[in-house]
Amino acid sequence: MTTEAQILSRLKKRAREHGLGFLRISLQRGVEVGWPDAALLGPGAVVHFVEWQAPGQPVRQVPQG
Secondary structure, three states: OOOOHHHHHHHHHHHHOOOOEEEEOOOOOOOOOOOOOOEEEEEHHEEEEOOOOOOOOOOOOOOOO
């Protein structure tokens, strides 16, 4: 199985290849859940959020707003 560290490494490499910034979002315990795991930062203030799902868990719809 591919580990989260391997996915993170590939994502950071691809972000660099495409000129995107990478921001890992890590919150303290007790902080409200629902935040993405990472963000890719593009030109013109474009942000793409990335969230990892636990194996076997269904994909949740991303809130719009």
